[in-house]
Amino acid sequence: MYRHAGISLTDAKKQLVAGRLAKRLRHLNLSSYGDYFRRLQADGGEMQTAVDLLTTNETYFFREPKHFDFLRDGILPGLKSKGPVRVWSGACSSGEEPYTLAMVMAEVLGGRPWGIVASDLSSRVLATARQGRYPIEDAAGIPRPLLRKYCLKGVGSQEGTFMIKPELRGRIEFRQVNLNASLPDLGVFDLIFLRNVMIYFDIETKRQVVRRILPLLRPGGHFVVSHSENLNGVSDALKAVRPSVYCKPEA
Structure with a gap:
């Protein structure tokens, strides 16, 4: 994720990553995050999906x-x-x-x-x-x-x-x-x-x-x-x- 998007996911972000990807793992019928990691390595399209799930997109009109x-x-x-x-x-x-x-x-x-x-x-x-x-x-x-x-x-x-x-x-x-x-x-x-x-x-x-x-x-x-x-x-x-x-x- 760092190499692809510059996003630094430290150990402190482990719960955030797990929470946002859990539903995706169930959708793909994967039993572990290790399986999902291997999926990411083999499927560039899935990397885009992971980016979409892990990037925070909070925004609103006339913010700041x-x-x-x-x-x-x-x-x-x-x-x-x-x-x-x-x-x-x-x-x-x-x-x-x-x-x-x-x-x-x-x-x-x-x-x-x-x-x-x-x-x-x-x-x-x-x-x-x-x-x-x-x-x-x-x-x-x-x-x-x-x-x-x-x-x-x-x-x-x-x-x-x-x-x-x-x-x-x-x-x-x-x-x-x-x-x-x-x-x-x-x-x-x-x-x-x-x-x-x-x-x-x-x-x-x-x-x-x-x-x-x-x-x-x-x-x-x-x-x-x-x-x-x-x-x-x-x-x-x-x-x-x-x-x-x-x-x-x-x-």
Whole structure:
């Protein structure tokens, strides 16, 4: 798992691993974790299933709202790039983060061209993200004006759910990306969100991931991690502008 996804599963994670894989073992009629380990060695598809089961995907709309306040008031109004504004949500989970970004960008940028790339290692959560449909209780964190403007309430067979409007979903390209491997051609970005993923990496893996990502950030662009993270000892190529928000110096 460390080699495939950069996730450090120490002895302290033994109960977590056992609990999340137990149902899978029963599904495959395997009698031991040793049998499952041998299955993983022989079946690359099963490795993806294991990654899906072992990665934590807790997220919600407007999580850590100060980041979106700063995006709205401090980053987007000052962008000077002539082309489309591009943002990468590098650990998008089930889509709440990129859809939140999209709502803020739509409000601030108006008719200016913009787009979002949203990526994750887990194919399971990406399938949910692409649909853009969520339980109605998940709408609690979305400001009411934005909810009315960018979301559709489910009726009939979809009662109890809401969906992100197609015009917003169409602005987001969802990609499966392993941050611990060579990155595909994603282009360059004005802003990169990489929140709540490096907490699962050891220090050397963090350094390699950031080193891999930084060429994709425009000079003057911003790099955002979660409030529980920082880049101390990880990279000195970025300048802190406020807690958990960094800027790449101009060329």
